Amino acid sequence: MAEHPIRFGIIGCATIATKVARAINLAPNSLLYAVGSRSIDKAKSFAAVNGLSDTVKLYGSYDQVLDDPCVDVVYLPLPTSLHVHWAVLAARKKKHLLLEKPTALDLTELDRILEACESNGVQFMDGSMWLHHPRTVKMKEMLFDSGLLGQVHLIHSTATSMGMTEFFENNIRVKADLDALGALGDLGWYCIGATLWSKNYKLPTSVTALPDTLKNSDGVILSCTASLHYYDDDDQPIKKSTTAIIHCSFLSYTCTDLSISASKGSLHLKDFIIPFQEDSAFFNYTLDAKLVELHIGWNIVKPEKVVVDCELPQEALMVQELARIVEGIKKSGCRPDSKWPEISRKTQLVMDAIKQCVDLGCKPVYLTENRTHYN
Numbered sequence: 475m476a477e478h479p480i481r482f483g484i485i486g487c488a489t490i491a492t493k494v495a496r497a498i499n500l501a502p503n504s505l506l507y508a509v510g511s512r513s514i515d516k517a518k519s520f521a522a523v524n525g526l527s528d529t530v531k532l533y534g535s536y537d538q539v540l541d542d543p544c545v546d547v548v549y550l551p552l553p554t555s556l557h558v559h560w561a562v563l564a565a566r567k568k569k570h571l572l573l574e575k576p577t578a579l580d581l582t583e584l585d586r587i588l589e590a591c592e593s594n595g596v597q598f599m600d601g602s603m604w605l606h607h608p609r610t611v612k613m614k615e616m617l618f619d620s621g622l623l624g625q626v627h628l629i630h631s632t633a634t635s636m637g638m639t640e641f642f643e644n645n646i647r648v649k650a651d652l653d654a655l656g657a658l659g660d661l662g663w664y665c666i667g668a669t670l671w672s673k674n675y676k677l678p679t680s681v682t683a684l685p686d687t688l689k690n691s692d693g694v695i696l697s698c699t700a701s702l703h704y705y706d707d708d709d710q711p712i713k714k715s716t717t718a719i720i721h722c723s724f725l726s727y728t729c730t731d732l733s734i735s736a737s738k739g740s741l742h743l744k745d746f747i748i749p750f751q752e753d754s755a756f757f758n759y760t761l762d763a764k765l766v767e768l769h770i771g772w773n774i775v776k777p778e779k780v781v782v783d784c785e786l787p788q789e790a791l792m793v794q795e796l797a798r799i800v801e802g803i804k805k806s807g808c809r810p811d812s813k814w815p816e817i818s819r820k821t822q823l824v825m826d827a828i829k830q831c832v833d834l835g836c837k838p839v840y841l842t843e844n845r846t847h848y849n
């Protein structure tokens with residue numbers, strides 16, 4: 475543990491808070507300092523169930539966490555509809571912010587949060603853990619730095635997880651007043667994030683929802699598929715373009731595939747959001763694959779496998795990275811890092827466009843830096 479670790483306060487004792495509390499304890503530069511719930515009993519039971527140290531402050535309200543001058547960073551895993559209120563308040567109290575995804579119900583709300591962070595000089599980061607895994611860094615090198623795989627043409631990502639009957643009736647992820655974006659917000663966030671990541675955060679030109687969107691009786695999306703289109707505007711005789719297909723659903727068993735097809739090869743993984751194992755992860759790629767003469771097989775026997783070790787789980791790396799930035803702001807007067815809010819903002823912008831397209835009956839929606847529109 476560092477001599478002066480960055481102190482985290484958690485507001486809300488959602489299931490995901492258990493995982494992040496563990497991550498804060500694992501990250502060497504961070505300390506779980508306070509937990510606040512709507513009642514002190516809930517906070518106490520969260521502390522007991524998770525075996526938290528006696529030194530962790532327990533509060534019976536969210537406000538007490540925000541008012542504690544020792545809290546540096548607030549982790550906010552509340553239902554999405556409550557994000558804008560509590561995140562803006564936290565930023566005004568000069569708390570750096572780790573905000574669970576989806577970050578807000580729409581871009582207008584997220585912009586209010588980002589504006590509050592900016593004007594109060596605090597760091598913003600959303601809870602997308604996979605971006606912090608060393609495997610993600612390794613794949614990025616292969617796609618962009620070495621250019622080994624060539625030009626990306628197709629990105630296919632899936633994020634599904636099966637809901638039980640009880641889930642469809644009671645879980646906050648399918649309640650219109652709590653998490654109105656449903657599967658698109660909870661799981662589609664990752665697919666949109668993977669698409670933007672694969673294109674080095676270039677925004678698509680347009681998005682189109684496929685006509686297969688399924689909603690519950692509250693109008694909350696349970697399953698949806700969309701295509702995202704990139705058109706390169708250079709003057710080449712054959713226009714380069716990229717298409718991404720994303721699929722998110724609460725109706726299929728867990729599947730988190732990402733495959734990228736590019737001009738010289740392809741990249742595949744089946745566990746892009748949470749690796750199969752914590753301490754080591756792998757991805758596969760093929761390079762210059764061809765069929766042999768007579769087309770009775772391939773010139774490669776199987777894909778190349780790249781194994782990447784991970785000393786800390788990806789969520790602890792996320793906490794560590796945020797604490798590192800916060801330390802720079804606190805101790806060396808650094809500016810907040812604009813990379814993380816920019817990634818969140820683009821993800822939310824594309825999500826808004828897909829939602830708008832669903833609502834318009836699958837009419838394509840075009841994107842610009844600041845908004846979405848249709849013709």
Ligand SMILES: *[C@@H]1O[C@H](CO)[C@@H](O)[C@H](O)[C@H]1NC(C)=O
Nearest residue numbers: 742743744758776777778779
């Ligand atoms: C990845 O590659 C390894 C080695 O070539 C192979 O055994 C494995 O089945 C591949 N896995 C996937 C998910 O493609």
